[in-house]
Amino acid sequence: MAAESNISIQGYINHHLSDMTVGTGFWAVNVGAISVSLILGFVFVLSFMFVGRKATTGVPGKFQCFVEMIVEFVATSVRETFHVKDKLIAPIALTIFMWVFLMNLMKLVPVDWLPTVFGAVGLMFTPDAIQYDTTNYSILEKIMAHPWSYLTIAPTTDLNITMGLALGVFLFIVGYSIAYKGVGGFIKELSFTPFNHWALVPFNLVLELVTLIAKPVSLGLRLFGNLYAGEVIFILIALVGLGQLPLHFAWAVFHILVIVLQAFLFMMLTIVYLSMAAEDH
């Protein structure tokens, strides 16, 4: 698809790595990423709620079995790591695992499918939205020039999404610290560890604050880095013509592992960070 005259390879890659945005500056919103992310979030909570509402304690159906397997898996992970009794931690872990998993899963959709569909739909309804001259473009190029074709459908390849999740986790870390140790206890922990001496309070503060900030930043960047890199490879594979088919298949199969692993890692690290926040050390 990249071989067409009016789209360079660089342009093609850029096209796939940018999202359709609404608004300007900081208040811009990446429509593709956030809407797909929201849709998947609702798919998760509504389907699980539906199963939970119809859940029988007798012989479960297949979908209920599947859902219960995930719930049981998350519950086991939480039980093994988080030793304080808390009823919020399990829903947090479940939400993160399922949501991140579903968002990662969107990466298995071939990179050109949905942009083409959205671009075609956009061209049909708002042909004037194309901001530059496309008089001698082919129809496919016109579709790809339409702003709607920029919609990203893999939300976790967007730094905003992963850092948004990480920010949520950060807020929970602070909230758990305060809830379990009190504001004073939290400040004391920041000031007097690792060196329990008043003269070293500023040093401790810098050290602990960096540790505290590093947790969510590493969480968000890890997920983003893994998935963004995978996405770039997918795009590069899409550039090689027909030879992409076996390559794409092989990379997609490998990516199944990454998808589950990264969702699990995000969940596990969140549990660990929150248990560190809740327990004295």
Place this chain on the structure above:
Amino acid sequence: MDINATLLGQTIAFMFFVWFSLKYVWPPLNNAIEERQKKISDGLAASERATKDLESARAQADEELKAAKIQAAELIDQAKKRAGKLVEEETQRGHAEREKIIASGYAEVEAERTRVREELRKQVAILAIAGAEKIIEREIDAQKQSDIVEKLVAEL
């Protein structure tokens, strides 16, 4: 790709979904799982108890069967003994009866014989006397020779 308001939107959505999970997703699912686990463990315990009950019932049945067998053997033994005794008694009684009957028969025969012999002797005596009378009538006085006739009669 810049950091923009998407990040805040995602954070808010995250909080919302966590709240939703806490409220509507986790409790029913977890309850269902825990209830089922309880049910299964109860069921397992019940089946174990039933197995134990069955075993004890079987043992009891075995014991009772054994006791019944012993009792039956005893009964049969007693019956056999009693039957033996009965046969013995009857046989003995039969023997005694037979002896008695035979003895009475003998006695009867003996008595008849004695009676007949007595009769016969009397007849013979009368005959002898009659004969002797005939002889003596001719010769001498019957009175004088009567002691000889008596002697003859006694010898018969």
